[in-house]
Amino acid sequence: RTVIVADTAHASVATALHLLGMEIVDAATGPDCRLTGTAVRAAAAGREGDIAIVVASAGSTNAGVVDDLAGCADAAAELGAWLHVDGAYGLAAGLLPECRHLYDGIERADSLIVDPHKWLFAPAGSCALLYRDPSLAAATHTQHGPYIDVFRDVEGWNPSDLGFQLTRRASGLPIWFALALHGVDAHRDAIRVGIDLAKRFAAALRASEVAEPVLDPQLGVVLFRRQGWGRAEWQAWGRRCIDDGVAVVAPTTYRGEPVGRVVFMHPHTPESIIDELIATLEPVAYQHRSQNPGLTVDADSIAHELERLDRTPER
Amino acid sequence: RTVIVADTAHASVATALHLLGMEIVDAATGPDCRLTGTAVRAAAAGREGDIAIVVASAGSTNAGVVDDLAGCADAAAELGAWLHVDGAYGLAAGLLPECRHLYDGIERADSLIVDPHKWLFAPAGSCALLYRDPSLAAATHTQHGPYIDVFRDVEGWNPSDLGFQLTRRASGLPIWFALALHGVDAHRDAIRVGIDLAKRFAAALRASEVAEPVLDPQLGVVLFRRQGWGRAEWQAWGRRCIDDGVAVVAPTTYRGEPVGRVVFMHPHTPESIIDELIATLEPVAYQHRSQNPGLTVDADSIAHELERLDRTPER
Numbered sequence: 001r002t003v004i005v006a007d008t009a010h011a012s013v014a015t016a017l018h019l020l021g022m023e024i025v026d027a028a029t030g031p032d033c034r035l036t037g038t039a040v041r042a043a044a045a046g047r048e049g050d051i052a053i054v055v056a057s058a059g060s061t062n063a064g065v066v067d068d069l070a071g072c073a074d075a076a077a078e079l080g081a082w083l084h085v086d087g088a089y090g091l092a093a094g095l096l097p098e099c100r101h102l103y104d105g106i107e108r109a110d111s112l113i114v115d116p117h118k119w120l121f122a123p124a125g126s127c128a129l130l131y132r133d134p135s136l137a138a139a140t141h142t143q144h145g146p147y148i149d150v151f152r153d154v155e156g157w158n159p160s161d162l163g164f165q166l167t168r169r170a171s172g173l174p175i176w177f178a179l180a181l182h183g184v185d186a187h188r189d190a191i192r193v194g195i196d197l198a199k200r201f202a203a204a205l206r207a208s209e210v211a212e213p214v215l216d217p218q219l220g221v222v223l224f225r226r227q228g229w230g231r232a233e234w235q236a237w238g239r240r241c242i243d244d245g246v247a248v249v250a251p252t253t254y255r256g257e258p259v260g261r262v263v264f265m266h267p268h269t270p271e272s273i274i275d276e277l278i279a280t281l282e283p284v285a286y287q288h289r290s291q292n293p294g295l296t297v298d299a300d301s302i303a304h305e306l307e308r309l310d311r312t313p314e315r
Numbered sequence: 316r317t318v319i320v321a322d323t324a325h326a327s328v329a330t331a332l333h334l335l336g337m338e339i340v341d342a343a344t345g346p347d348c349r350l351t352g353t354a355v356r357a358a359a360a361g362r363e364g365d366i367a368i369v370v371a372s373a374g375s376t377n378a379g380v381v382d383d384l385a386g387c388a389d390a391a392a393e394l395g396a397w398l399h400v401d402g403a404y405g406l407a408a409g410l411l412p413e414c415r416h417l418y419d420g421i422e423r424a425d426s427l428i429v430d431p432h433k434w435l436f437a438p439a440g441s442c443a444l445l446y447r448d449p450s451l452a453a454a455t456h457t458q459h460g461p462y463i464d465v466f467r468d469v470e471g472w473n474p475s476d477l478g479f480q481l482t483r484r485a486s487g488l489p490i491w492f493a494l495a496l497h498g499v500d501a502h503r504d505a506i507r508v509g510i511d512l513a514k515r516f517a518a519a520l521r522a523s524e525v526a527e528p529v530l531d532p533q534l535g536v537v538l539f540r541r542q543g544w545g546r547a548e549w550q551a552w553g554r555r556c557i558d559d560g561v562a563v564v565a566p567t568t569y570r571g572e573p574v575g576r577v578v579f580m581h582p583h584t585p586e587s588i589i590d591e592l593i594a595t596l597e598p599v600a601y602q603h604r605s606q607n608p609g610l611t612v613d614a615d616s617i618a619h620e621l622e623r624l625d626r627t628p629e630r
Contacts, residue, residue, distance in 0.1 A: 010460065011459055011463060011481075012481055015479055019479060020334060020335075020336070021336040061462055123484070124483070124484050125440070143330050144326055145326035145376065145377065146377055146567040147376055147565070148326060150550070150553070151565065164330055164331070164334060166326075167430075167439055167440065169438070169440045235465070250462070250466065252461040252462045252465060253461040
């Protein structure tokens with residue numbers, strides 16, 4: 001059976017569907033990179049009865065934009081398809097009142113995920129998976145064996161029945177602990193820093209003479225182009241920013257065009273990073289420090305950095 | 316395509332193959348619970364050209380026995396099938412010279428796994444997956460996206476190309492650290508304790524008047540029957556052993572027959588556990604302490620327990 005996937009969906013969606021032996025139909029997104037109900041209907045044309053799932057993103061990995069979830073939910077309902085929302089990176093921003101409207105329609109998803117190891121600052125390897133009807137998941141995923149089934153006589157709920165993994169770490173505990181210790185507001189504030197920096201960086205790009213943002217950032221991702229730069233120049237830029245200790249950045253593509261990409265996430269990222277990044281794009285202002293092969297790190301500089309971070313005011 | 320799986324294979328094998336949409340053919344094991352080349356050939360009869368994979372265990376979860384890997388390798392070669400060896404629990408014992416013969420033939424596997432979070436004492440959630448030809452895995456699993464492919468310009472090897480997961484913890488680090496700190500011999504010794512205890516427990520069962528082992532233990536798992544006990548009695552036994560703090564045990568089945576099951580693993584398990592476990596099976600000797608509802612744990616008893624463990628001599 002067939003699954004409709006935006007041409008902007010994360011690579012792991014294709015991998016998962018390939019393993020499942022399901023056929024993928026790419027839905028074309030427009031210049032704003034958002035999947036819409038219209039795009040879903042266009043992709044389904046001619047095989048309406050065969051669409052099993054519609055996969056929407058909130059937000060997409062490459063450009064960090066949230067699909068038109070309400071439109072996707074309408075189209076999925078018309079097609080009798082399951083609606084899955086991939087909020088691995090972006091769903092965390094749903095905590096912010098000023099971002100909440102981006103997620104309108106998510107309440108109609110049949111399943112959704114968020115990776116707390118991304119924008120909820122938890123250790124790597126955690127994923128929260130929510131089902132509208134968990135009994136369907138249990139019917140699909142519950143494993144049976146004489147050494148397992150004996151525990152089913154005990155009343156209760158077992159998270160290993162709701163996914164294909166059996167032994168798992170208690171990766172929800174650090175998230176619970178962080179929420180209990182710092183509270184939801186601290187998480188909101190921390191996420192807000194990334195979004196604010198993205199918007200400031202986009203404004204600084206617009207004010208610069210050589211570069212411009214490709215899209216107005218919705219979340220913490222900024223894609224941008226620079227006059228005269230192609231793939232080789234962007235590749236060299238990424239390498240240089242890392243070597244010089246400015247930022248860990250990498251180029252990407254926007255609808256086939258090589259562009260720069262920056263993701264703001266850490267709540268202690270200093271505002272000065274914006275000027276530093278702009279300088280890497282300007283031909284004169286930025287003095288490339290890469291005469292030294294790679295970064296030089298010593299105990300003193302680490303101690304200094306820790307002291308500096310400690311002094312950064314909580315935002 | 317079709318996969319030959321022993322009727323003793325772990326439930327996760329069936330789950331994985333179900334996700335892949337592959338057809339499972341059960342191969343019947345004998346009283347010793349081991350998959351043999353003969354059993355593989357019998358299962359393949361009539362569909363020789365369609366067998367994609369043979370899955371063997373080293374050792375099986377329920378009974379802890381290692382399949383006839385050399386025989387399975389012969390049969391897989393005749394069928395032109397991939398040989399996968401599931402050593403999640405048992406492969407660790409291959410470190411012991413006295414157990415090495417159990418694994419003869421494993422050098423012919425196309426892929427094999429071991430879970431270091433089992434008998435290599437690493438934190439939960441680690442799996443070592445080895446391929447004979449990693450380039451086949453890379454061709455299958457490498458994910459592509461504009462935000463990922465940029466890193467492919469860098470020379471080198473990326474473990475995320477060899478499995479379907481992209482973001483992963485560095486779960487190999489604790490294993491490397493434990494090996495570097497304690498050495499391979501310490502791991503051998505720790506595994507040996509479990510096997511010794513299993514053999515002693517089996518001997519104690521034989522010496523008892525009421526119970527007997529179902530199989531001679533190969534590794535650290537002992538299945539055993541007791542006169543007059545059916546499913547209900549075994550279920551009550553498991554509950555009682557947990558409530559009384561004797562051991563965390565659970566009944567299982569051996570070829571459909573309800574039996575007891577004990578797995579020895581922790582290297583500091585005291586030898587006295589054998590007499591304690593035998594007592595739980597004898598009608599007179601064991602005074603059930605479960606007048607108390609569940610275990611009572613307080614800070615004093617935990618401190619006492621830690622002190623006791625600290626005094627247990629290294630074995």
